Amino acid sequence: MRDHARYLVDHYDALARTGGESLPARLRAAFLSAGRDPDRLTLDDIAGIDQLHLGGRRASRSLAVLGRLKPGSRVLDLGCGTGGASRLLAAEYGAEVTGVDITAAFIEVAAWLSQATGMADRTRFLCADAAALPLQEASFDVVWCQHALMNMPDLAAVLTEWRRLLVPDGKLLLHEVVAGDxxxxxxxxxxxxxxxxxxxxxxxxxxGAVLAEGGFVPVAVRDVTEAALAWRQKHGRREAGEPSGEAPLPGPALIFGDDFAHMGHNLRDNLADGRVRILEGVWRLA
Structure with missing residues (x-):
């Protein structure tokens, strides 16, 4: 496994790496503690671990609308994490979605959550590297990616692979973190x-330059940093709130560990002072 791939697995499954329970085991136990059957869940039950990007489900819906996603679209969800966007696109937009992530624990959880929420027939998941996918060429109408490209050092190689997988009039829908001014x-x-x-x-x-060099032409691109910052501030306040006395539904801390709160504070500060920006956009094949 290449160094960056090994890092990603260790980063996103850190608690298991340091000797803790596996991610699926931790999450199943947390659902049981919260009074939920881990094999019969709703999309609201799993919202806290469903989409690990700024803006949550609202951001995914915004991108789907911007990209004019049509029912029956064959979507490749790259860096799918626990599969939240894949399930949302299937449930709300009628897409046929294949989710891919390099972290095996995420793929295991994604498949389980789709089964538990009745979405297994409309989503499938694959553990693979975005730059080398065992998928047939020209088999997708849309490549979808949210908050994953900043984990990919060789973006040119990734874009070459995406061009191979997209149909000639295919689209690229991105909601991504970029460096600020x-x-x-x-x-x-x-x-x-x-x-x-x-x-x-x-x-x-x-x-933008690397996307252009990779053969993608912008259709609609907008800066959504202010909305992302407001969302992060709201969720930061919620995470810092007083305990209710009831076992909470699973949240990101069960994935990232105890330093998730620190990560959230740093992300808020990086957004607030312009060290990072958030872009939402649609590109098409040239």
Whole structure:
């Protein structure tokens, strides 16, 4: 396994790496503690671990609308995590979704949650590297990616693979973190990296240039940083709230560990002072 791939597995499944229970075991136990049957769940039950990106389900819906996603679209969800966007696109937009992630624990959880929420017949999941996918060429109408490209050091290789997989009039829908205009070093850790060497942020200009070199033409691109910051501030306040006395539904801390709160605070600060920005956009094949 390449160094960056090994890092991603260790980062996103850190608690298991340090000798704790596996991610599926931790999550199943947490659902039981919260009074939920882990094999019969609703999309609301799993919202806290469903979409591990800024904006949650609202951001995914916004991107789907911007991309004019049609029923029956064959969507490749890259960096799918626990499969939240895959399930949302299938349930609300009638898409046929294949989710891919390099972290095996995420894929195991994604398949389980789709089964538990009755979505197994409309989603499938695969553990693989985004730059080398065992999938047939020209088999997707849309490549979908949210908060994953900053974990991919060789974006050019990834885009080459995506071109292979898209049909000739295919689209690329992205909701991504880019470097801001403030040159100060990132406050670390953040949800995608614990060290600076593991974060592969590009400026908006460099990001656009590599997409153009990869054969993708922008259709609609907008900066949604302010909305992302407001969402992070709201969720930060919620995470810091007083305990209710009841066992909570599973949240990101069960995935990232006890330092998730620190990651969230740093992400808020990085957004607030312009060290990172959030872009939402649609590109098409040239």
């Amino acid at each position: 403030n040159p100060a070093a990132l406050a670390l850790p953040v949800p995608w990296a614990r060290t600076s060497g593991a974060s592969h942020l590009r400026s908006r200009q460099a990001f």
